[in-house]
Amino acid sequence: MPQPENSRDEEIKRLDERAAALEARTVQTPRDYGSQAAGYGYRLMGVLIGGVFVGLGFGAGADAVLKTAPWGMIVGVLSGFGISIWMAVNSAQRMAAEAAEEWGPPKDLPDSDDEED
Template sequence: MPKADEPNDKAPQSLDARIAAFEARKAAEVPMRAEHEKSSQDGYRLLADLIGGVLVGLGFGWLLDRYAGTGPWGMVGGLLIGMGLSIYTVVRKATKMSAQASVRSEQDKADGDTGGGPTAPKQKRD
């Protein structure tokens, strides 16, 4: 048993090994986390496009009602046109994102990535 005044050479080596294992686990988690963040960003972008299209249509309808004096029909028409265009835009973007995701998944399968997450073995705890 080492005395209290003697330096322990094994402690820094053990610490270095544990730090390297921790960094390897964190590095394996980064790509999966980035993929999930990108998915949520894409969802929020589609939602913003949908809401923005409806609001822009309402705004143009209100302007038409205000300056042409067409009553509520400008807003109704603007709402319908804005909703239709925003749904068309969102469906088109979602289709494009889906195609890109399927191409990425096919490339991952070809590279041998099974998508199972980090491949580092779990450590036993005492």
């Protein structure tokens, strides 16, 4: 005895609902790489500014102890700036390696000729 047409339509509808639910569970949401890149930028900026202030503090401390008025701060700021640049370059290399490992190789943008107007 043939099955009624109504039950077949209901089965197809249920199957579609299950497929939609499965797709909703398996679709991964894309990561927000912009906020992670901004975090990298803020970290590098903190390293640069922090190095200058630490050098300034050490220079001021040396001036207070050794009584060498401006020279301790000048040398401290310059050495702090140099060390902070060295640290920022090392941090940027490490961050670039982490990003390449996590995100994969960089992808080129499409040529402007390939885009439709």
